[in-house]
Amino acid sequence: MKLLLLPALVVLAVFAAALAALFRWSLLEFVPGSLQTGGLTLANLRGVLAPQYLGAIRDTVVLSALTTVLTLVAAYPVAYALARTPSRRVRSAILVLTLAPFFTGAIVRTYAWVLVLGNTVLAWPVPMLFTERGVLVGLVHFSMPTMILVLAAALSHIDPVYERAAASLGASPARVFRRVTLPLSMPGIVSGGLIVFAWTLSAFPTPELLGGGRVKMIANVVKDLGLDSFNWPGAAAFAMLALALTLALLTALGRLAAGRPS
Amino acid sequence: MRSRLMVTMLLALLMVPLVPPARAQNALVVSIWGGNWKDTVDKVVGRPFTARTGIPVEYEVGGTIDRLAKARVAKGSPLVDLNFTTTHVARLYISDGLYDKLDLAKLPNSKEIAREAFRSDFHIGSWAYVYTVVYRPDLVKEDITKWSDLWKPALKGKLALPDFDPSHIITIAALMEGGNEVNWQKGEARLKQLKDSVAAFYSTDAQSQDLMKTGQGPVQVMLSVNAYHLQEQGIAVKVVQPTDYPGVVGIDTVAVMAGTKQADAAHQFINLALSRDIQSELVRTLRVGPVNAGATVPASLKGQPGIFLSPAEWKERGYIMNDEARAKNLPGWREWFTANVVKK
Amino acid sequence: MIARLAVVALLAFMTVPTVVVIAVSFNPTAILSFPPSGLSLRWYANVVAYPQFRRAAVNSLLVTAAAAALALPAGTLAALALERGRLRGRSVWAAMLLSPLVVPGVAAGLGFLILAAGLGLLRSRSVLVAAHVALVLPFVVRSVWVSVRNLDPVLERAAASLGATPWRVFRRVTLPLLRPGLFAGLLFAVVVSLNEFVVSLFISNRVTEILPVAMFTYVVNYTDPTIAALSSLFIVVTFLVVWLADRYLNLAGVFLRP
Numbered sequence: 001m002k003l004l005l006l007p008a009l010v011v012l013a014v015f016a017a018a019l020a021a022l023f024r025w026s027l028l029e030f031v032p033g034s035l036q037t038g039g040l041t042l043a044n045l046r047g048v049l050a051p052q053y054l055g056a057i058r059d060t061v062v063l064s065a066l067t068t069v070l071t072l073v074a075a076y077p078v079a080y081a082l083a084r085t086p087s088r089r090v091r092s093a094i095l096v097l098t099l100a101p102f103f104t105g106a107i108v109r110t111y112a113w114v115l116v117l118g119n120t121v122l123a124w125p126v127p128m129l130f131t132e133r134g135v136l137v138g139l140v141h142f143s144m145p146t147m148i149l150v151l152a153a154a155l156s157h158i159d160p161v162y163e164r165a166a167a168s169l170g171a172s173p174a175r176v177f178r179r180v181t182l183p184l185s186m187p188g189i190v191s192g193g194l195i196v197f198a199w200t201l202s203a204f205p206t207p208e209l210l211g212g213g214r215v216k217m218i219a220n221v222v223k224d225l226g227l228d229s230f231n232w233p234g235a236a237a238f239a240m241l242a243l244a245l246t247l248a249l250l251t252a253l254g255r256l257a258a259g260r261p262s
Numbered sequence: 263m264r265s266r267l268m269v270t271m272l273l274a275l276l277m278v279p280l281v282p283p284a285r286a287q288n289a290l291v292v293s294i295w296g297g298n299w300k301d302t303v304d305k306v307v308g309r310p311f312t313a314r315t316g317i318p319v320e321y322e323v324g325g326t327i328d329r330l331a332k333a334r335v336a337k338g339s340p341l342v343d344l345n346f347t348t349t350h351v352a353r354l355y356i357s358d359g360l361y362d363k364l365d366l367a368k369l370p371n372s373k374e375i376a377r378e379a380f381r382s383d384f385h386i387g388s389w390a391y392v393y394t395v396v397y398r399p400d401l402v403k404e405d406i407t408k409w410s411d412l413w414k415p416a417l418k419g420k421l422a423l424p425d426f427d428p429s430h431i432i433t434i435a436a437l438m439e440g441g442n443e444v445n446w447q448k449g450e451a452r453l454k455q456l457k458d459s460v461a462a463f464y465s466t467d468a469q470s471q472d473l474m475k476t477g478q479g480p481v482q483v484m485l486s487v488n489a490y491h492l493q494e495q496g497i498a499v500k501v502v503q504p505t506d507y508p509g510v511v512g513i514d515t516v517a518v519m520a521g522t523k524q525a526d527a528a529h530q531f532i533n534l535a536l537s538r539d540i541q542s543e544l545v546r547t548l549r550v551g552p553v554n555a556g557a558t559v560p561a562s563l564k565g566q567p568g569i570f571l572s573p574a575e576w577k578e579r580g581y582i583m584n585d586e587a588r589a590k591n592l593p594g595w596r597e598w599f600t601a602n603v604v605k606k
Numbered sequence: 607m608i609a610r611l612a613v614v615a616l617l618a619f620m621t622v623p624t625v626v627v628i629a630v631s632f633n634p635t636a637i638l639s640f641p642p643s644g645l646s647l648r649w650y651a652n653v654v655a656y657p658q659f660r661r662a663a664v665n666s667l668l669v670t671a672a673a674a675a676l677a678l679p680a681g682t683l684a685a686l687a688l689e690r691g692r693l694r695g696r697s698v699w700a701a702m703l704l705s706p707l708v709v710p711g712v713a714a715g716l717g718f719l720i721l722a723a724g725l726g727l728l729r730s731r732s733v734l735v736a737a738h739v740a741l742v743l744p745f746v747v748r749s750v751w752v753s754v755r756n757l758d759p760v761l762e763r764a765a766a767s768l769g770a771t772p773w774r775v776f777r778r779v780t781l782p783l784l785r786p787g788l789f790a791g792l793l794f795a796v797v798v799s800l801n802e803f804v805v806s807l808f809i810s811n812r813v814t815e816i817l818p819v820a821m822f823t824y825v826v827n828y829t830d831p832t833i834a835a836l837s838s839l840f841i842v843v844t845f846l847v848v849w850l851a852d853r854y855l856n857l858a859g860v861f862l863r864p
Contacts, residue, residue: 004687007680008703008743015706015740018717025720032593052601074616081613092852096845097617099852101624103844105801107821108837112623114825115630115834118476121640127419129478130462144620202710204804209825212478213425213463213604219804222712227808228426228465229596230331232720239713246710296827320657322812323827332811335723341811468829475637475829495636 019243026236037233044237053221053238057245060217063132064200067139068193071147074140075192079151080181084160102145106205113138114209130212138206143196150195154188155181194253201246218242289318290527293333293342293519296323297468298491302548303346307535314534317527325466326351327426333360333519340519344528348427349513352385353589361385361517368529371536371554378573379553381585385515388535389550392509392568392580393430395502396484401477408506409434412481413452418459422470422479425463428599429588430483430510431456433581437507443583443591450602457603474499485512486568490549503567511580545569551576624841631834638831649835656832661813662820669731669816670799673738677795680739681746682788686780688747689754704744711804714741719808733809734816738799745794753787 026045029038047053082094101109115121117128117137128134158181166176204219211220222242226235292308294300300321308319322342324332330351333340337360347355355361361384366372372386379387397406404416412421423431435449435456436442461479464470467488473479474492486509489501503509516535518528534540541557544550549563551570563569567579576582630638634646653659684703693699706714714737722733757780765779766772781788803818810819825833 002687002691002693004683004691005699006683008684008747011676011680011736011739011743012702012705014736015709015714018714018721018737019709020717021721021724022713022717050601052605055605074619077609077612078616081609092849094613094617095852096849097621100841100845100848101620103797103801103848104837104840105818106803107818107825107833108627108840109623111821111825111833111837112627115638115640116623116626118472118478118638121626127461127478129476141620141623144616198708202712202804204711205822212461212473213465214460219710219712222716223807226712226716226719227331228327229593230334232716235716236720239710239716242710243713246708250708296824297829323823325827335728336811339729341729341813466826468827471829497637 022236022239025233026240028233030231030233032231044233045240047234048237048241056216056218056221057241059132059215060201061245063136063139063217064197064203066136067143067200068197070136070140071143071196072189072193075144075147075151078144079148079155082148082152083155098145098148101141106142109142110138110205110209113141113206117210129210130214132215135207135210135215135217138210139200139203142203142206143200146199147192147196150192151185151188154185154192158184190253190256194250197253198246198250201249202242218245288524288527289320290344290524290531291320291322291342292344292346292531293322293324293329294346295325295467297466297471298487299346299467299548302544303535306543306547307531307540310540311531311534315527315530319531325426328465330354334358338521340521343519343522343524344516344531345519346388346514346516349381349385349387349515350429350583350585350588350592351427352381352515352517353585354592355517356382356384357589360520362520362522362525364518364532365525365529368526369533369536371533371538374538374554374556375536376553376555376573378576379513381513381515385517386532386536387513387553387573388516389541389544389548389553390511390513390568390570390573390576391486391550392511393483393485394509394567395481395504396474396486396489396499397481397502398474398477398498399500400498401480406481406500406502408502408504410438410506412459412483413455417481419461420479420481421456421459422462422464422473422482423456423460423603424465424470424483425599425604426465426596427592428595428603429583429592432595432599433510433583434507437581444587446591446595450598453599454602460603463604486566487549490566490568501567508579508581509567511576511582513576627834628838628841630831631838633831633834636830638834649830649832650839652830652832653836653839656824658812658815658820658823659817659836662815662817665731665734665814666800666816666818669734669738670796672731672735673742673799674792674795676735676739677742677746678788678792681743681791682750682784684743685747685750685754685787688751690759703747706740707744712808715805715808718805722809728809728811729813731814734806734814737805737809738802741802741805742795742798745798746791749791749794750784750787752790753784757783 027040029041029043031038078094082091085091114129117134128137162180162184163176166180171179202219203217204223207215207217207220218238219242222235222239225231225238294303300323304319304321312318322329326348329347333345333355337358345355363383364386375386381387395406395409395412402420404411404414429443432446432449432453433443435452436446438452439448441448462473464473467485470482470484471488471492474482474484475497486501489499492499516532518525522528536554538554538556541552541554545552545557545559545563549569551568553573555572559569559571564571570576570579626640629640629642631649632645633639633642634644634648687693688696688700718733718737722728727733761783762775762779765775770778801818803822806816806819807822810816821833821836
């Protein structure tokens with residue numbers, strides 16, 4: 001039976017080899033201007049903690065957290081409508097509008113925001129393009145479909161009987177929501193939030209095209225170091241940091257989710 | 263049998279990675295900046311070249327540093343045959359062993375090229391321009407006539423600068439403090455003052471033009487050619503001839519990649535690009551200063567910033583940086599600039 | 607009432623950029639303006655004429671086909687092993703199989719770049735295929751696993767007891783019953799691979815690059831609305847596919863409990 005796993009494991013082995021190469025290079029000395037490297041060194045990892053890079057890390061975590069919260073708030077009503085609407089046509093409409101952007105790809109969606117935020121549609125009162133505001137808008141838009149689907153799936157698992165029972169006992173709609181629906185949908189909220197947070201940590205196209213060189217997230221720094229400055233050891237160190245950060249946050253949040261009574 | 267069919271299909275699909283990536287037979291691949299740069303060179307040089315030799319031309323487009331990084335990765339078996347870049351970044355290509363020496367015997371038109379355009383054994387100038395102050399009078403009510411105007415408080419949040427090559431603003435700031443590109447540290451404090459003025463940074467000509475078009479970066483240290491291109495598209499921009507310090511001269515160069523299998527075709531292309539007629543056409547359409555001493559500059563363009571009558575004018579109407587110093591300092595400049603000006 | 611308005615507003619937020627892109631794609635000039643100053647198809651013509659898009663589209667199809675062809679069998683077998691294999695530490699194996707989902711794209715991209723450069727493989731598409739298979743595998747495993755879980759082993763035992771060989775049981779009973787999961791897995795594999803950008807950005811070059819990378823290069827190096835035209839084509843095709851899938855394949859059933 002284990003043999004059945006073999007083809008998949010071969011694929012994963014190649015993937016692991018790529019990550020191993022990354023790890024190894026994060027420890028090699030950078031020789032500027034070439035692909036030659038010196039010996040083993042911790043200089044790259046230390047360099048990662050330089051003030052300009054710490055700023056990018058901090059910005060990434062803050063932006064990701066804000067994105068997660070805003071997406072949750074924005075996606076919940078739509079997810080609720082999707083899960084609860086009796087009309088098949090409304091459900092189809094919401095589903096199509098939610099899924100279609102999901103399938104059009106990162107460049108198409110981000111480019112669309114370059115147009116909208118860049119004074120093409122209307123002159124914004126405050127600058128939107130190439131600011132953190134603009135990047136945040138792009139990130140929220142990007143995460144909406146995922147969050148909507150996860151929340152809708154969770155909400156559809158809640159038997160409406162509970163809500164009706166609470167209402168019949170005299171609770172106002174707001175109270176029903178707060179005391180019944182919201183707690184029961186918590187697993188969906190947590191896993192949706194988890195997914196969006198983890199994804200946003202390594203977001204690349206949105207800050208790259210909407211950030212104007214000023215808003216840099218971790219992924220942009222890796223690209224700058226790796227593809228522009230040609231500093232593969234430095235880029236590798238930073239990428240390792242991104243990986244470690246993602247894993248650490250996911251593990252911590254996963255434990256938090258597991259500890260919750262369902 | 264269906265399973266045999268499936269197995270065959272599967273095997274066929276597994277052969278896919280072995281299908282060699284398509285590259286037109288004998289095509290000459292030219293590495294150049296995108297947008298109007300590639301379009302103009304294609305129209306003025308590329309198509310006549312193909313008409314004359316029957317060799318099709320392909321282009322790899324990208325920013326200056328972008329293409330250098332790609333060339334480094336492909337070292338030894340280049341994906342391009344011929345490379346356009348700036349004269350000082352070319353020295354980085356040279357020190358990495360990415361260029362082959364030019365065979366002047368295969369470049370008869372080089373006899374008409376001014377002395378100043380011969381940058382090294384490996385690279386030769388193709389045209390020149392300036393980086394200067396460009397702005398949109400409809401969006402910026404300030405009168406901008408000199409470099410030091412960029413530091414005006416009224417321009418906070420309106421400036422856009424190149425992030426791939428900060429040499430121009432670094433040099434100007436140094437000149438303002440009595441230094442130059444060699445002892446540029448004198449201008450550090452000045453440069454840090456610019457931080458809040460910057461709205462965005464651009465890494466390619468296209469992004470620079472976009473910022474001006476949309477008004478996101480209505481004041482820029484901009485390449486003259488890009489400014490003129492915007493004017494042609496109906497965007498009213500003012501190209502300043504600064505009164506305190508001249509515009510910074512930029513010289514683009516062309517060279518043959520080491521390891522190319524199309525060295526002859528590459529030399530033919532370069533030779534064509536250096537010819538009197540083609541150079542005159544480049545002046546007219548790209549709005550650059552020629553390197554061929556016999557090229558004509560139309561009367562309507564004479565005197566405009568960046569459109570030099572000949573390389574002899576480079577020193578008179580612009581500030582020329584020392585190539586080697588510039589190349590040596592560039593990596594350090596980029597790092598310092600990123601840490602002190604780009605980072606918010 | 608407010609809730610209904612909120613939902614409409616949010617759906618509008620999700621859709622407005624799409625509308626703008628399509629409108630801008632018809633601009634007769636290279637200036638991006640909205641509403642468009644006229645109606646012109648020149649940028650659509652440019653999409654077709656620009657040779658790099660053609661090359662990139664071919665690369666996309668080849669890489670995606672190869673990745674799907676490799677990931678589907680590997681993922682199906684893995685899903686069977688996970689559900690039926692009575693493996694010790696099953697959750698560990700599952701986590702490993704789903705792990706590429708957690709790795710940041712830039713980390714995987716840079717890692718593959720370093721690996722391929724060291725092996726001298728950067729000029730061929732095999733690096734792209736290797737990366738795409740790994741990135742797509744978790745989706746296949748997840749989709750097929752759902753189907754495997756819903757598979758009643760009784761059917762397979764019945765076929766075996768009637769004298770069918772294990773291979774025949776697999777081909778004639780198991781696989782057909784897994785069709786929903788296989789189809790979903792294939793769909794996800796194709797969509798994820800066709801749209802894959804970050805990892806591919808690191809490991810492509812001008813000759814091997816796939817369509818999203820070619821589009822990114824264009825956006826950064828040109829200032830005309832050609833990408834708006836190409837995006838519009840993407841958007842229209844995707845909307846059609848999703849709408850059809852919803853109409854005929856009960857998409858809602860895939861995501862929600864009926």
